[in-house]
Amino acid sequence: MTWIILQFLFLAIPVAITSALYKSNRRFMDRFYERMVRNEKARKLHTWVLLTVLLLYHYVYTNGHPGDFGIVFSTVVCAASASYRRTDRWLRYLLDRPRAFAIYALVAVVIVGIPHLHTLAVTIAFVLLAALFYPSVRVMSEWKENDMDKIFKWVKHPETFAESYHDNHHAMLPHEADNET
Numbered sequence: 605m606t607w608i609i610l611q612f613l614f615l616a617i618p619v620a621i622t623s624a625l626y627k628s629n630r631r632f633m634d635r636f637y638e639r640m641v642r643n644e645k646a647r648k649l650h651t652w653v654l655l656t657v658l659l660l661y662h663y664v665y666t667n668g669h670p671g672d673f674g675i676v677f678s679t680v681v682c683a684a685s686a687s688y689r690r691t692d693r694w695l696r697y698l699l700d701r702p703r704a705f706a707i708y709a710l711v712a713v714v715i716v717g718i719p720h721l722h723t724l725a726v727t728i729a730f731v732l733l734a735a736l737f738y739p740s741v742r743v744m745s746e747w748k749e750n751d752m753d754k755i756f757k758w759v760k761h762p763e764t765f766a767e768s769y770h771d772n773h774h775a776m777l778p779h780e781a782d783n784e785t
Contacts, residue, residue, distance in 0.1 A: 605665050607664055607665075607668030608668055610668075611661075611664055611665060611668055613659045614657075614660075614726065615665060615726065617730075617733075618729050618730060619775055620731045620733075622733060622736065625682065625735060625737070626737075636737075637654040637739070640737070640738070640739050641672065641739045641743055641744060646739070647688075647692065647739070648688050650734065650737070650738065651685070651688055651692065651695070651734070652688075653684060654676040654685065654691070654730060654731065655682060655685050655691075658678075658681075658682050658685070658727055658730055659682060659728060660725070661726060661727075661730070662675060662678065662679060662682065662723065665722075665723055672720060672723075674719070674720025674721055674722065674723055674724070675721060675723045677721065677723070677724045678724040678726070680724040680725040681724070681728075681731070682727065685731070687741045687785060694735075695731075695735045695738040696734065696738065696740075696741060698731070698735035699735045699736070699738050699740050700740055700741050700742075701709050705732065705735065707730075708728055708731075708732060709732055710727075712725045712726075712728040712732070713725075713731050715728075739768075
């Protein structure tokens, strides 16, 4: 029974974190965004935390459902994410391509109901969650190019950093097309 409760807690983590922290203007999130953009060690830590959470979930799932062979598929994803460079490329790919992000999210929703693929769906959900909080290529390039106007704006008004950090859309929405802002 304990293992099932722990599994439900792991399933609640992506929902709780996303609803509480995505596009958050809290001070600790501003520092998190800034460190993720400026420091490669912070991005490495982010990928290692992702891998650790996935492995903990696999441990809990294996103890609750011994002998389930479906965990092998998601374990392959975990083994592949042990490489920082590969995981970095995956997270940037997912973040900078909203269509691919949506397709992977749809795949996770569809395969969660297929027997023996539950752990793969949860693994995809955690990877998508990690991608949400990963810096986009645009923000990284602005920081590396030393776009001083943007950097000073971010330093003076840290709450604008969250908007810029999560603004990875390449086209305006239809209701924003007429606005000149």
